[in-house]
Amino acid sequence: xxxxxxxxxxxxxxxxxxxxxxxxxxxxxxxxxxxxxxxxxxxxxxxxxxxxxxxxxxxxxxxxxxxxxxxxxxxxxxxxxxxxxxxxxxxxxxxxxxxxxxxxxxxxxxxxxxxxxxxxxxxxxxxxxxxxxxxxxxxxxxxxxxxxxxxxxxxxxxxxxxxxxxxxxxxxxxxxxxxxxxxxxxxxxxxxxxxxxxxxxxxxxxxxxxxxxxxxxxxxxxxxxxxxxxxxxxxxxxxxxxxxxxxxxxxxxxxxxxxxxxxxxxxxxxxxxxxxxxxxxxxxxxxxxxxxxxxxxxxxxxxxxxxxxxxxxxxxxxxxxxxxxxxxxxxxxxxxxxxxxxxx
Amino acid sequence: xxxxxxxxxxxxxxxxxxxxxxxxxxxxxxxxxxxxxxxxxxxxxxxxxxxxxxxxxxxxxxxxxxxxxxxxxxxxxxxxxxxxxxxxxxxxxxxxxxxxxxxxxxxxxxxxxxxxxxxxxxxxxxxxxxxxxxxxxxxxxxxxxxxxxxxxxxxxxxxxxxxxxxxxxxxxxxxxxxxxxxxxxxxxxxxxxxxxxxxxxxxxxxxxxxxxxxxxxxxxxxxxxxx
Numbered sequence: 209x210x211x212x213x214x215x216x217x218x219x220x221x222x223x224x225x226x227x228x229x230x231x232x233x234x235x236x237x238x239x240x241x242x243x244x245x246x247x248x249x250x251x252x253x254x255x256x257x258x259x260x261x262x263x264x265x266x267x268x269x270x271x272x273x274x275x276x277x278x279x280x281x282x283x284x285x286x287x288x289x290x291x292x293x294x295x296x297x298x299x300x301x302x303x304x305x306x307x308x309x310x311x312x313x314x315x316x317x318x319x320x321x322x323x324x325x326x327x328x329x330x331x332x333x334x335x336x337x338x339x340x341x342x343x344x345x346x347x348x349x350x351x352x353x354x355x356x357x358x359x360x361x362x363x364x365x366x367x368x369x370x371x372x373x374x375x376x377x378x379x380x381x382x383x384x385x386x387x388x389x390x391x392x393x394x395x396x397x398x399x400x401x402x403x404x405x406x407x408x409x410x411x412x413x414x415x416x417x418x419x420x421x422x423x424x425x426x427x428x429x430x431x432x433x434x435x436x437x438x439x440x441x442x443x444x445x446x447x448x449x450x451x452x453x454x455x456x457x458x459x460x461x462x463x464x465x466x467x468x469x470x471x472x473x474x475x476x477x478x479x480x481x482x483x484x485x486x487x488x489x490x491x492x493x494x495x496x497x498x499x500x501x502x503x504x505x506x507x508x509x510x511x512x513x514x515x516x517x518x519x520x521x522x523x524x525x526x527x528x529x530x531x532x533x534x535x536x537x538x539x540x541x542x543x544x545x546x547x548x549x550x551x552x
Numbered sequence: 553x554x555x556x557x558x559x560x561x562x563x564x565x566x567x568x569x570x571x572x573x574x575x576x577x578x579x580x581x582x583x584x585x586x587x588x589x590x591x592x593x594x595x596x597x598x599x600x601x602x603x604x605x606x607x608x609x610x611x612x613x614x615x616x617x618x619x620x621x622x623x624x625x626x627x628x629x630x631x632x633x634x635x636x637x638x639x640x641x642x643x644x645x646x647x648x649x650x651x652x653x654x655x656x657x658x659x660x661x662x663x664x665x666x667x668x669x670x671x672x673x674x675x676x677x678x679x680x681x682x683x684x685x686x687x688x689x690x691x692x693x694x695x696x697x698x699x700x701x702x703x704x705x706x707x708x709x710x711x712x713x714x715x716x717x718x719x720x721x722x723x724x725x726x727x728x729x730x731x732x733x734x735x736x737x738x739x740x741x742x743x744x745x746x747x748x749x750x751x752x753x754x755x756x757x758x759x760x761x762x763x764x765x766x767x768x769x770x771x772x773x774x775x776x777x778x779x
Contacts, residue, residue: 214651218694465635467636542609547643547647
């Protein structure tokens with residue numbers, strides 16, 4: 209579509225304005241999407257990093273995992289029937305370091321499983337973010353609900369729950385601290401369809417994430433912003449091309465009069481839209497990836513290439529829809545109307 | 553022999569409950585290689601008959617034959633194809649594409665008409681036509697940098713580059729001074745004769761009539777004389 213490119217070259221400022229708007233809106237969308245993802249990781253990396261499967265919690269827990277108690281017989285049966293399954297518990301709490309400084313953590317314990325860190329009694333494995341707080345391997349940590357001390361055995365990469373670093377502890381220590389004998393949850397990996405287990409309610413990974421307090425509210429708000437921006441960019445395309453088309457009605461009419469097909473005019477508009485969007489997206493993708501690399505420490509920003517590509521495709525599709533809707537005028541243009549209008 | 557005939561063509565416009573008949577049964581017969589000029593007062597229906605003949609709006613009644621084919625029975629797409637391949641248009645204003653150079657305007661018309669030509673052949677053809685209208689030295693210019701007369705010459709070359717059988721010209725000299733008008737009319741006449749085009753032209757300028765082979769006068773939607 210040489211003619212489309214010719215027009216862009218001749219009306220540079222007009223197209224630069226459109227491109228800049230698309231660039232700014234898409235950049236903002238990528239940044240907010242990165243923040244939404246970052247917060248999501250910060251809130252639930254522990255769950256998000258697990259393989260797809262089914263979580264089971266007590267039916268009477270009202271979908272609140274920390275009220276759930278799995279009957280020991282049921283737990284034994286499920287673990288026996290499913291080789292890779294694990295029973296686990298999560299509780300928010302804190303540990304005191306050598307300087308008696310309190311650090312918030314999410315205590316996690318589980319039965320023997322490759323999905324969770326294996327820790328002996330009196331040992332603790334922490335999320336690496338606690339390294340920045342000065343905690344080292346071999347340090348002794350305390351908790352006022354635990355009669356003994358914890359010795360730091362090691363650190364794990366990016367394991368967060370409810371915006372707190374995860375602290376893996378032994379099941380016996382957990383039972384002592386929280387004065388419980390039952391685990392809260394059962395997890396069966398690689399199970400597409402939930403089993404019916406008496407007294408238990410099944411959740412897919414995604415559904416389980418929604419039971420984490422604040423997770424769905426936080427994600428919903430951020431995703432709403434992302435999708436609003438996507439829709440706004442589509443509307444911007446629509447409005448911009450509508451205004452350009454209004455200015456070009458005379459030209460379209462003349463071209464139609466001399467025999468140019470309506471589809472040719474649409475192709476011209478689509479080529480311009482796709483070219484401008486792609487150029488704007490190249491800049492915003494590059495800048496947002498640059499931001500991901502240089503984002504301040506501690507800022508929960510996580511923007512994968514996969515998310516960027518998905519959003520970019522959505523931008524192109526929504527731009528296409530916006531431009532096409534505005535192009536309905538092209539179809540309506542009567543050649544005669546243009547001829548009677550005078551100079552284009 | 554007539555290549556284009558208009559038989560009892562009528563046109564009625566409806567505005568709310570008011571119906572206005574602007575053409576009341578027009579007959580025309582146009583011969584190859586001749587210019588027919590339509591003249592008449594404002595509102596006589598001369599521009600309406602030209603646009604109906606050119607397939608730019610439908611008639612309310614009557615029959616139009618072009619090259620032995622009944623145009624009134626054709627679909628919109630068939631008429632568009634005829635406009636692209638067999639018809640050429642010159643409008644009152646030049647109506648050039650503002651972001652294309654003179655050469656590109658003509659190449660676009662060759663593409664639209666479906667003329668199967670290689671790029672090099674297209675360039676040669678454009679050069680030839682521009683030479684014919686005396687605009688070969690301005691082939692890289694954009695419309696904004698051309699004078700009114702130059703624009704109209706480019707519009708004429710765009711109208712004939714695909715070698716149409718019919719040329720429709722709606723007041724082609726209306727926006728030009730008398731010197732440029734005469735030049736443009738001489739050009740249309742020369743091209744009609746050398747390329748054997750059938751030309752139907754609307755004009756209100758009496759000085760342009762000597763360039764036409766036939767003059768048809770219209771009044772109140774009817775042919776008064778000369779058909």
